[in-house]
Amino acid sequence: MNLLVLGGAGYIGSHFVKLSIELEHSVIVVDNLLTGHKESLPKQAKFYEGDIRDRDFLNKVFKDNTIDACIHFAASSLVGESMKDPIKYFDNNVNGTIVLLEMMAKYDVKKIVFSSSAATYGSHEKMPITEDYETNPTNPYGETKLFMEKMMKWADKAYDIKYVSLRYFNVAGASSDSSIGEDHFPETHLIPIVLQVPLEKREYITIFGNDYLTFDGTCIRDYIHVEDLVDAHIKALKYLEEGNSSEIFNLGTETGFSNLQIVETSRKVTGHKLPMKIGSRRLGDPDKLVATYKKAEKILGWKPTKNIEDIISSAWSFHKKHPNGYKE
Numbered sequence: 001m002n003l004l005v006l007g008g009a010g011y012i013g014s015h016f017v018k019l020s021i022e023l024e025h026s027v028i029v030v031d032n033l034l035t036g037h038k039e040s041l042p043k044q045a046k047f048y049e050g051d052i053r054d055r056d057f058l059n060k061v062f063k064d065n066t067i068d069a070c071i072h073f074a075a076s077s078l079v080g081e082s083m084k085d086p087i088k089y090f091d092n093n094v095n096g097t098i099v100l101l102e103m104m105a106k107y108d109v110k111k112i113v114f115s116s117s118a119a120t121y122g123s124h125e126k127m128p129i130t131e132d133y134e135t136n137p138t139n140p141y142g143e144t145k146l147f148m149e150k151m152m153k154w155a156d157k158a159y160d161i162k163y164v165s166l167r168y169f170n171v172a173g174a175s176s177d178s179s180i181g182e183d184h185f186p187e188t189h190l191i192p193i194v195l196q197v198p199l200e201k202r203e204y205i206t207i208f209g210n211d212y213l214t215f216d217g218t219c220i221r222d223y224i225h226v227e228d229l230v231d232a233h234i235k236a237l238k239y240l241e242e243g244n245s246s247e248i249f250n251l252g253t254e255t256g257f258s259n260l261q262i263v264e265t266s267r268k269v270t271g272h273k274l275p276m277k278i279g280s281r282r283l284g285d286p287d288k289l290v291a292t293y294k295k296a297e298k299i300l301g302w303k304p305t306k307n308i309e310d311i312i313s314s315a316w317s318f319h320k321k322h323p324n325g326y327k328e
Helices: 011-022 055-064 079-084 086-106 140-159 190-195 226-241 259-270 294-300 308-321
Strands: 002-006 026-031 046-049 069-072 111-117 162-168 170-172 205-208 220-225 247-251 256-258 276-279
Touching: 002 011, 011 026, 011 226, 026 055, 055 086, 069 086, 069 226, 079 086, 079 140, 086 140, 111 140, 111 226, 140 162, 162 226, 170 190, 170 226, 170 308, 190 259, 190 308, 205 259, 220 226, 220 308, 226 247, 226 294, 247 294, 256 259, 259 308
Parallel strands: 002 026, 002 069, 026 046, 069 111, 111 162, 162 247, 170 220, 205 276
Antiparallel strands: 220 256
């Protein structure tokens, strides 16, 4: 297939591009490189640097290429930042998706796999979360993702654009060959931040809040390996290629780990003491998010294959090999 990957130079996008090339798909990548890295892309991928909100730019990409399906990773994705600057998130995430759907309708591209989020659900007491749970986001980031899903629903009705929306939980880890992984600046995700301590890039790890309604007082999240995640995207593409209807799937493991458990597992993997301090809560963080994957298993034939030690070990291998990220 000829795949247009929006945000393909980002952390998750680059892993999807890598797998797609290995599976002999033809891949076109669009990325503005604000958080992505061109160095993460295989040379076989055709690359366009630009912003998907730019209609003239995106029109040229569609005009110059035959596109069978779009995979949409392009979005701002920091919960804390979205609380401080919600307009930025609606501008980038929602407006970008409006332009993308316009171009798909104009050029008769009928399939899209969308990178959504567990943040669409907000906070719930009963776990694991299933796809029929109420969506009530607690932060602007989650609100934009939910709005993007709703736009796709109506684009399906109006233009027959079929979509699969994949609601992830916490994505982590790196490629099995350690060639690509997480490289954000500043880094905001827990596992790479924890690993900065044994890399001597920070003296200690700060855990934000220990008074949440969980067994140890720290937030609990469902961690999924990035390679498991991109495998789900490939299966979602196959599902659409077979002519199936639009769907929404959770991608989780049904196993939650607290922030303190992540630190303790990282100590085991790295052999480092990992000094830790407790800081104040961050705005917009739910107490616990854990998802079932049973719907994805039943319909897509997907299930997670890697555990939390696999995730942290692969991340540690990447960061040891690339202590300064792609700058090296």
